[in-house]
Amino acid sequence: MKPDRPDHAAPPDAAARRAVQPVVCYPVDTLPPPDLVAYRAAREGARKVSETIVPPRDAMAFDVPAGAFFRITSIEGPQVGDLNLWNADDLSERFFSGKTRALHGTHVSTGDRLWSNLPHLRPMATIVADTLDWYGFDAFGGSVHDVIGTRCDPYTHRLLAGGDYHHCCHSNLTRALAARSGLSASAAEPHVHDVLNVFMCTGFLRETGQYFMKASPVRPGDHIEFFAEIDLIGALSACPGGDCGAEHSSDAARCHPLKVEVFVPAAPPAGWTPPARNAYAGGHGA
């Protein structure tokens, strides 16, 4: 955070320096936009092949083949979900929250892609529907479905509050991946990564830049739906923070389950092919 009383005096032209107009770091005009019309046409009549109920304060893994859709739905009551994605054939390729944020902004919605880590850097999933897209940004700068948070974890909890809490999203995701992959919890843990915070309402305080959360506007029936660009293993944690309106990393908040459904279309979207890994050859000038 910036100090209330800086050690250094502002230069005479400070106002002019502060008035310089920002430029977008990563304009995405050169990226071909997803063909949402073709995705939605494929989605018509797609067959539901699985349903997973994620219990409160726990996580579940699920599989989505390339070319299929998966939908996360709020059921029973307001609840935030922490989502991890891996390449089903290679756990070292996983969702890259930071670059997704750099490309699409702090909060994602329909038409945005969830990108994989370096050196792969390709779309893992594309958002095709979001019933909370009406929210936009509120007066606090808050919005839903962020890629700015990390996940609640037992280490930060220990650091700030003391004590061990085992049902943080990080631990929930670790157990879910271990159960799906057959890895031990300690072998699965390094594969857990920064999440997409599904349904969570977050932002940065204007005065201090601190990460904030507020009660999610999600209501039962609200959902976000994705198209799987490659074969995926997903894991979703129903955060112990519930709607994340007050606190997390405890059993205090009222929590609800989340539903994950997978739908396979009769035919893939017209013109769609699974994206290749990034074409950079990896020389790094060495």
Ligand SMILES: [Zn+2]
């Ligand atoms: Zn959490």
